[in-house]
Amino acid sequence: MKLCKKCGIIKEESEFGSRLSHNGKRYIQNACKECWKADRREYKKRISPEQRERNLSSMKRWYQEHREEELAKYKKKYKENREEILAKRRERYANDPEFRAIFERNKKKYYNENRELCAYKSRKYYDKNKNKIKKRSTEWAEENKEKVDEIQKKWQHRNKEKRKAYYILNNAIANGNIEKPKICRMCGVEDKIIDGHHIDYSKPLEVIWCCKECHALIHKEMRKKKIKPKET
Numbered sequence: 001m002k003l004c005k006k007c008g009i010i011k012e013e014s015e016f017g018s019r020l021s022h023n024g025k026r027y028i029q030n031a032c033k034e035c036w037k038a039d040r041r042e043y044k045k046r047i048s049p050e051q052r053e054r055n056l057s058s059m060k061r062w063y064q065e066h067r068e069e070e071l072a073k074y075k076k077k078y079k080e081n082r083e084e085i086l087a088k089r090r091e092r093y094a095n096d097p098e099f100r101a102i103f104e105r106n107k108k109k110y111y112n113e114n115r116e117l118c119a120y121k122s123r124k125y126y127d128k129n130k131n132k133i134k135k136r137s138t139e140w141a142e143e144n145k146e147k148v149d150e151i152q153k154k155w156q157h158r159n160k161e162k163r164k165a166y167y168i169l170n171n172a173i174a175n176g177n178i179e180k181p182k183i184c185r186m187c188g189v190e191d192k193i194i195d196g197h198h199i200d201y202s203k204p205l206e207v208i209w210c211c212k213e214c215h216a217l218i219h220k221e222m223r224k225k226k227i228k229p230k231e232t
Helices: 033-046 049-065 067-080 082-095 097-113 115-128 130-143 145-158 160-174 212-225
Strands: 016-020 026-032 194-198 207-211
Touching: 016 033, 026 033, 049 067, 067 082, 082 097, 097 115, 115 130, 130 145, 145 160, 160 194, 194 212, 207 212
Parallel strands: none
Antiparallel strands: 016 026, 194 207
């Protein structure tokens, strides 16, 4: 237990932040996290934009000089307290709108800058946890049927031309007017789920028959070249 010198309340030590001193030792702050945040907000209002820029430059310079050391410390701490850190992060994400907005903004920025790496990690994680992910997705869909219906309706409203093309193609396959091949026309693989890729949604029966991996590659190349399937 520790007394906060700002609000005068005795709190758990976990309610206090820690800082690195000039001699390299970490110490627990005298003010609790809430009081420290309030002080920081007041300080930001008082200082000039020029002072703020100088402060940021100084912080960036210090971090660049101690980057490897700080990363090693963070990784060690994360490894030792992983579950506790993740639980706190999830709780804060659920209850703090400001934190949630910053988190989503940084997440989007990181994804845009590291799209290939994110895709690789996602595939690797999915391959390793396929059954777990499918089970979790099924359970979530059963518990949130209204939300699932709402998402589907929104997608159908936004993609009327796509939906129409899928409907016509699936009906043609079901009626026997079109035979769905069992071989991917791109890589030649057999015994896998085969998709029909539409180049032009106004021609629903003209598709490229390919496996899911090749279908994903087609869309990846289209995203790179910023090409969209044609719609009427």
